[in-house]
């Protein structure tokens with residue numbers, strides 16, 4: 496049986512000689528159809544960590560963007576320069592201007608100014624835009640827009656489409672990757688701005704099951720109320736998730752809650768960490 500090997504190339508924390516941490520996420524996913532990069536971090540650690548891990552980014556067949564925030568797309572420009580065969584999968588809203596609220600009541604841009612549609616079209620081997628669920632290759636699937644079905648979930652912060660902070664950003668571009676294993680689907684999140692429970696339910700439905708084997712990634716529960724956290728843990732329990740790997744923007748309080756609610760099922764995540772799963 497072939498397998499999928501995932502290496503965290505960018506994560507807020509790091510472990511291992513020479514491995515660097517950076518606020519962001521990037522996963523190197525080796526599939527039977529070649530390596531896929533899911534997000535690129537801010538771009539300051541991607542290349543250094545790939546080199547430390549002995550991974551050749553020029554072999555990238557596809558780059559998938561979880562959404563348009565700088566800590567996920569920052570390394571894209573540099574990546575495309577070294578990976579001429581890489582096509583880019585993204586939701587069209589990932590290229591929109593994006594802002595977040597600051598502590599002093601202002602806003603700051605959180606997208607990348609250079610990432611215009613024209614530039615991307617010129618630099619990538621191809622652009623594949625999707626709003627609906629789609630495939631990256633024979634093994635990897637992309638959720639498309641995640642239906643917001645649980646009222647207790649939100650995007651996880653003050654996000655806007657305008658610098659004045661008048662138009663909230665629903666972050667419809669937020670999408671996640673998943674693939675099937677003999678133990679059940681494995682879900683890989685960017686920031687889960689659509690809500691981690693919404694995303695889990697959506698993927699389970701797409702897979703025709705009520706169960707997920709593993710959930711890895713950012714869950715954006717930094718500002719979540721206790722009620723939301725409890726509801727979230729309940730869904731992980733109900734869906735029988737065996738491997739829980741919260742990281743990046745999940746928030747320490749939520750991560751601590753996972754570790755105490757699911758002893759033996761939580762995994763530490765850091766740049767340099769690898770996961771291997773069998774695929775049918």
Ligand SMILES: [Fe+2]
Nearest residue numbers: 562564686688
């Ligand atoms: Fe984000």
Ligand SMILES: [Fe+2]
Nearest residue numbers: 564566686744
């Ligand atoms: Fe993020």
